[in-house]
Amino acid sequence: MADETPQDDGDGGDGIRTFPFPVDRSVLGVGMQVGPMGTGRTWPTAAPLGRVHRIDFHVVMLFTGGPVRHMIDFAEHEATAGDLLWIRPGQVHRFSQESEYRGTVLTMQPGFLPRATVETTGLYRYDLPPLLRPDPAQRAGLEAALAQLRREYEDTATLPLGLHTAVLRHCLTAFLLRLAHLAASSARTAGGQTDTAFTRFRDAVERGFATNHSVSAYADALGYSRRTLVRAVRAATGETPKSFIDRRVILEAKRLLAHTDLPIGRVGAAVGFPDGANFSKFFHQHTDMTPAAFRAELR
Known part of the structure; x- marks a missing residue:
């Protein structure tokens, strides 16, 4: 199930590999897979257990056992029976x-669902x-949708491939709509009801x-006063707009740093720091590590 084969990340050396969606291993070559995790299963055969890597597809794991500790984007999460983990394309994990991974895993290739569905379900x-x-x-609703x-x-015998794929897309959409509602509800519970100002700010930062690292520039572009933006972001996240951007x-x-072999100066430039020394100072202030030490710790 979802037996992934790494592809070169294009940087050479020993950079963290990206694992592409294994469409050749899907039933009838469709852009999704769903099946069991657990003892004796081959999933994920080629994934580097214990090492950080990146995926270019969605993974949703519904656990029937636990606890399972799993790192996503450098944050540790502990899941137990009945919990789900949703890993999106581009995230490192x-x-x-x-941990013993037991339950059901769903993987989905970007582009398998139409754009309108992608936006409705908040896939990104x-x-x-x-x-x-x-x-x-x-959980009962999610389990039923996932089982269907x-x-x-x-x-693979009841319908021709075209209809089979269409039915899969409809069933997958039903499951993802439930999942997206749960994710949005969880975010509201954790951070309070988000208002339009925060939503627009969040999307602009993304x-x-x-x-752009300037709170004032975002406020001006969105047509809000700095004070209004501060109130909206604090109400939604408990932090300041500047800390959200940082x-x-x-x-x-x-x-x-984890995924590529880009020189540290080029990493800094890619996130808005043309001066490598300023980037290293910024990174150390927020992580208590230098960029080089952070990279070395993952290799």
């Missing part, structure tokens, strides 16, 4: 060698929490963090 909402803890009613999806995925910049820097 690491399996735990000490990287601000939403990856660890989800549904209540009993939510798995039945349709494994039924688009512009690599070049946290996103640090996350991207960590991804590049």
Whole structure:
């Protein structure tokens, strides 16, 4: 199940590898897979257990056992029976060698669903929490939707390929709509109800963090006063707009340091620091590590 083969990340050397979606191993070559995790299963055969790596597809794991410790974007998460982990394309993660992964895993290739569905289900909402803890009613709905999806995925005899793929897309959409609702509800519970000002700011930061680190510039572009933006971001996240921007910049820097062999100066330039010394100072202030030490720790 989802037996991944790494592809070269294009940087040479010993940079962290990207694992592409293994479409050749999908039933009938469709852009998704669903099946069991657990003892004796081959999933994920080629994944470097205990090492940070990146994926270019979605992974949703619904656990029937635990606890399981799993790192996503340099944050450790502990899941137990009934919990879900949602890893999105481009995120770096690491399996735990000490944990036993049991349950059902869904993988999905970007582009398998139409654009409207992608937007409705929030497939690329990287601000939403990856660890989800549904209540009993939510879990029952998710389990039923996932079980139906798995039945349709494994039924290769009833329908021609075109209809089979269409049915899979509909079943997958039903599951993802439930999952997206759970993720959005979890985010509201954790951080309070987000208002339009924060939502617009969050989206603007996601688009512009690599070049724009100025709270005032974001406020001006969005048509808010700095005070309004501060109130909105604090209400939604408990932090200041500046710390929100800095946290996103640090996350991207960590991804590049872990995933590529780019010189540290070029990593800094990629996240808005033309001067390498300023980038190293910024990174150390926020992580208590130099960029070189952070990279060395992961290799």
